[in-house]
Amino acid sequence: MRPILELLEKQGGAVWSLSPDDSVYQALEMLAECNVGALMVLQADKLVGIFSERDYTRKIALAGLSSKDTNVRDIMTSQVLTVTPKTSTDDCMALMSQKKIRHLPVVDGSKVVGMVSIRDLMDDIIKDREQTITQLQNYITS
Template sequence: MNVGQILSQKGNDIIALERGCTVMEVAKLLGERRIGAIPITDGDKICGIMSERDVVRGIAIRGGGVLADDVSTLMTKAVVTCSKDDTIYELMKMMTERRIRHVPVVDDGKLVGMMSIGDVVKHRMEQAAAENEALKDYIAQG
């Protein structure tokens, strides 16, 4: 299965904020939507990503005043992305090797979705359950 197939099942609603927003706006949206990261966009192109970790790290280093700063002061600008054609295994490898939990999906340079570690785990659990049922059926027909 590939990223595009998973997006079609989960939906490709994108929660994003535009460049120029504040760290507080990011923190507020992360809390309201109960999500771990938000892509920062410039039009329909991704220019950064901001995670809960980034917010916490910024507060720990610079204090609460960082919340009024522009998101560009804390966001990750070198964003690791995937495409709809990437397999779930390629995505898992990328997340594991780079120690990231959220990967924006980009198609022709445009942000088209977001994959989280939760999406990956959910897919793998569903796949394992289906394989388990297939094996039970195979054995039962034996």
């Protein structure tokens, strides 16, 4: 069990965010540009929501609204679960599984320090298991 901060440091510490006043279209462009599935919504450096592909598909595309005429604040998820940098990767995975969410912002006090996705956690678990297998194989053969 390692703290989520270690995983964030490996990612390089990028904090992809947008404003609640940005248009949904601008948010979609940023999702594509950053190659991510969700962005944090910050106002005056405070986390006020998350905008995800799921928000778009369910609240814009299926509702027949225009992404250019709708602001992020109108469709973002505002009830956001967060974790701290000290939260373990296992606890993050359990929370995401239990709450059926795919992205978790990481906040230190009131400062947003990053966000992890279920994919980030799965990649980390797979890499950790591969290292364990390699170490066990080396032990057996030596």
